[in-house]
Amino acid sequence: MVSFTVEDQDGNRQKIEAPDDMGLSLMEILKAYEYPILATCGGMALCATCHIEVLKGEEELGIATDVELDQLENLPEYYSTSRLACQVRISTLLEGSIIKLRGEDN
Amino acid sequence: MITTDICIIGAGPVGLFAVFEAGLLKMRCHLIDYLPQVGGQLSEIYPQKPIYDIPGYPEIKAQELVDNLMKQIKPFKPTFTLGERVDYLAKQDDGSFIVTTNDNTQVHAQVIVIAGGLGVFEPRKPVLENLEKFEGRGVTYMVKNPETFRDKKVVLAGGGDSALDWTIYLANLAERVTLVHRNETFRGAPDSAAKVYDLANNGKIDLILSANLKELSGNGQLHNVKLEGKNKEEIIINADYLIPLFGLSPKLGPIADWGLNIDKSAIEVDTRDYSTGVERIYAIGDINTYPGKLKLILCGFHEAAIMMHSAFKYVYPDQKLSFKYTTVNGVNSF
Numbered sequence: 001m002v003s004f005t006v007e008d009q010d011g012n013r014q015k016i017e018a019p020d021d022m023g024l025s026l027m028e029i030l031k032a033y034e035y036p037i038l039a040t041c042g043g044m045a046l047c048a049t050c051h052i053e054v055l056k057g058e059e060e061l062g063i064a065t066d067v068e069l070d071q072l073e074n075l076p077e078y079y080s081t082s083r084l085a086c087q088v089r090i091s092t093l094l095e096g097s098i099i100k101l102r103g104e105d106n
Numbered sequence: 107m108i109t110t111d112i113c114i115i116g117a118g119p120v121g122l123f124a125v126f127e128a129g130l131l132k133m134r135c136h137l138i139d140y141l142p143q144v145g146g147q148l149s150e151i152y153p154q155k156p157i158y159d160i161p162g163y164p165e166i167k168a169q170e171l172v173d174n175l176m177k178q179i180k181p182f183k184p185t186f187t188l189g190e191r192v193d194y195l196a197k198q199d200d201g202s203f204i205v206t207t208n209d210n211t212q213v214h215a216q217v218i219v220i221a222g223g224l225g226v227f228e229p230r231k232p233v234l235e236n237l238e239k240f241e242g243r244g245v246t247y248m249v250k251n252p253e254t255f256r257d258k259k260v261v262l263a264g265g266g267d268s269a270l271d272w273t274i275y276l277a278n279l280a281e282r283v284t285l286v287h288r289n290e291t292f293r294g295a296p297d298s299a300a301k302v303y304d305l306a307n308n309g310k311i312d313l314i315l316s317a318n319l320k321e322l323s324g325n326g327q328l329h330n331v332k333l334e335g336k337n338k339e340e341i342i343i344n345a346d347y348l349i350p351l352f353g354l355s356p357k358l359g360p361i362a363d364w365g366l367n368i369d370k371s372a373i374e375v376d377t378r379d380y381s382t383g384v385e386r387i388y389a390i391g392d393i394n395t396y397p398g399k400l401k402l403i404l405c406g407f408h409e410a411a412i413m414m415h416s417a418f419k420y421v422y423p424d425q426k427l428s429f430k431y432t433t434v435n436g437v438n439s440f
Binding site for chain 2: 036038040041044046047048049069070073074075076077078
């Protein structure tokens with residue numbers, strides 16, 4: 001299990017535990033916890049409706065990949081550690097990180 | 107006024123297949139979708155992606171599935187209103203409905219089927235304090251009629267393909283075009299980006315990179331767009347129009363106001379026939395919810411078949427419905 005913190009649009013924080021050996025994405029975990037993430041395309045990095053900002057842990061998680069940047073480019077808001085949650089795997093790299101939900105959709 | 111038996115709101119895969127199931131029961135359909143083409147998110151978001159869970163197709167590209175559905179429903183001559191959003195539903199004394207779109211198209215139908223997927227794909231809006239005040243007064247999210255911008259001062263914002271394409275198109279039409287982009291480079295189509303750089307280098311347009319929209323001002327009508335530049339400096343651009351182009355995002359839209367039971371942006375239905383709490387209104391596909399719901403195209407197809415058999419009684423109140431197989435009766439076109 002890996003544990004990390006999620007901050008919603010209103011600034012409320014919640015600690016989340018998730019299995020790191022099931023190949024899940026951060027988007028799937030956020031949906032499982034009933035955060036209002038649309039994830040329109042279902043995780044194909046095609047819609048940018050699971051936009052998050054990494055507040056802590058960006059060194060471990062790395063920056064957005066090319067496919068994510070193609071989508072993030074279209075959004076009205078963007079941060080230097082913006083990612084698409086569907087492209088972030090649940091792994092030990094997430095341990096102790098803080099994730100903020102971004103985007104009008106979330 | 108368009109008159110039909112069944113008005114289907116949403117022309118995605120489930121809405122399209124519903125036409126087939128209705129057609130087998132001799133019911134005619136009219137479909138309305140806010141997107142300019144049929145196919146819903148399959149055509150809009152992932153046309154070239156393969157889908158692996160359509161029965162009988164080990165693999166099929168999303169657009170190909172949409173094209174096949176259009177071919178499958180052709181015998182039943184469906185009619186379409188595309189690029190319009192359904193805003194109002196009005197119940198008539200005889201139980202039927204009149205549907206009105208944002209462009210005042212009206213459809214009279216005995217039964218309403220909401221196959222709206224995730225809702226209406228609306229333009230993403232930038233976060234600006236007084237944005238709504240200037241909507242329709244200089245701020246517009248799509249270019250419907252380019253002539254509107256002839257000899258006007260236009261600011262476009264965004265870095266995707268549509269921002270690049272409209273910049274190139276409007277460069278020859280508008281008095282002045284300014285493209286504002288948050289980043290230093292464009293990731294979109296290299297050809298379009300090269301053209302935009304050329305236009306800027308030749309002084310035909312103003313290209314402002316690494317800048318963000320900050321504030322709008324004007325007396326009733328948009329007059330100035332304020333930007334924040336790379337070094338946090340203030341840039342003010344005189345503008346008749348601002349066109350923010352940040353892609354589309356689905357919203358439940360006016361459906362939320364039709365008196366249906368909504369749970370987390372989905373419409374609650376009775377699984378016996380996918381009817382909503384309002385008589386003659388059904389909801390199928392990703393927009394409905396019930397215990398055990400799976401948002402799969404194949405589940406939507408199943409829901410369409412059952413729902414149309416239930417709707418038959420409203421279209422043909424004096425006839426008895428008899429269940430028939432296509433293998434026995436074939437497909438009898440209208």
